[in-house]
Amino acid sequence: MSQNPTSDSTRPVARTRRRSQLAVALIAGLMVSGLGVGASPAPRAAASVAAEPSFADVTDPSSPFYTFIEWMFQRGISLGTAQLPAKPLYKPADAVSRQAMALFMYRLSGATFAPPASPTFGDVPTTSQFYTAIEWMASRGISAGTAQPSGPPLFKPSDPVSRQAMALFVARYAGANLTIAPTTPRFTDVPVGASSAAAIDWMFVSGVSRGTPQLPGLPLYLPSDPVSRQAMAAFLYRVDQLRLGPVEPTGTPTVIAGGLKLPWSMVRLATGSTLVSERDTALIMEVLANGTVRQMAAVPGVVPAGEGGLLGLEVVGAKLFAYITTASDNRIVSFDLLGGPGTYSLGTATPILIGIPRANTHNGGRIKVGPDGMLYATVGDVQNLAAPQNLDSLGGKILRMGLDGSVPADNPFPGSLVYSLGHRNPQGIAWDSSGQLWSTEFGQSTWDEFNMITPGANYGWPTVEGIGTNPAFVNPRFQWSTAAASPSGLAFTRDTFFVAALRGQRVWAVYPTAASTTALDFYAGQYGRIRDVVAGPAGTLWILTNNYVGSGAGTDRILQVQLVPRPTS
């Protein structure tokens, strides 16, 4: 072990010393190059700097790591090695041991964790001073250790942490989707097929590490090198910033796939494939991880007309659900999802909910499974103004059902699929991190709505459009002019809602709080009409366009955009 974490483990964590209590000095424009961490955007949130250095061996405020190491101290993540009565030592150039890293990440998480009575790892007994932190790593799925032919896995607590292992640990900690392999190398020394390539790619796109510049050419990541304690400070600081609240799109989107015809909904699968519905062709297209698009299946029974056709898709395990317009109704059908990437196909259709009214417009059509495992569907008023306020009609509602179409016993109206009523044409639903459901809804000619959905609540249509004064109806938490929005798909990722705007031809980022809701628009007019948005790989956002006209090759695309923390004011 090349550093002494004893005091890191035994001294109390300074939980009360949070950044809000600290004198703030923003260190802007930090450039860290040639030191294994790499150039990165300047910190977006203010890092604090104490009146005098906290460590005896990190005293130069102009050092590229000074801010991050001070942050480690102020945040209570590392108090260094005690040198009483002198200041502690941080030992910035030392390698980080795996047990110290476990402790740092555990403290960063702010979690309180009760470790199991029996050890998970063969080399970390309950008597280890790092036992709680290392068991927390295991419980969070951040590290499963090294499997042994017999007996429990080994954690190897004294080993140094390699930069590639670090990438995997922090990406898992941050909740990055690591199932999709990168297709573009970011670093000279990390080929796309490399072990940990997805995690290292996430380090790049999230801005946690941009490697060591090698001009000209791609930077180096140095995956096998040990992580120094100063680099660890920078990594954890940036990871912490990623988790610090809302984000916004930045930069020019990249094209993931093209050739689509009026796509309506997309579902990203854990296998790396993405399934996309095309409204008028009634085809489900499979977008492979490398961007190749193949026709996966034609959904039977779809009769496209006006705004109806093959609309929402959802996948749960090996079941695919589709919201479709037929000759006689809108309905939700399920299929077995067969095969795998490149060979996906559908089994026989099983209708799980028939008789949803249909019309030329206002068909709703979004379906998603919620955190409660139930299937939710948005249904428009189907041009029948009596439907939204009539509990016996499925029109103008958000519905909640079991995966077989059954009525959950805890729905707000006994025996009814109705979850909320008084909607005009809701086409977007998403749940925030607390499990609260939100929805986007097309207004008639004045106000589009962003609603927080409460079971059994009435959202006012057709009596009220947008924010009104009738206490019988729940007001939207935000409203747009229909010219600026006409909102369809809704996604929630990284503490931020994203709204796909059709007529508005842009992506809205929405930030609701208890006190007020703000919204910012991005890419207005640049990519045409936007139908859907979903969380993309590595903390990105995917955007689905809706512009195809005519009978030639498809012109709609899936775009990927980076998300960065919103600037703090």
Ligand SMILES: [Ca+2]
């Ligand atoms: Ca309303």
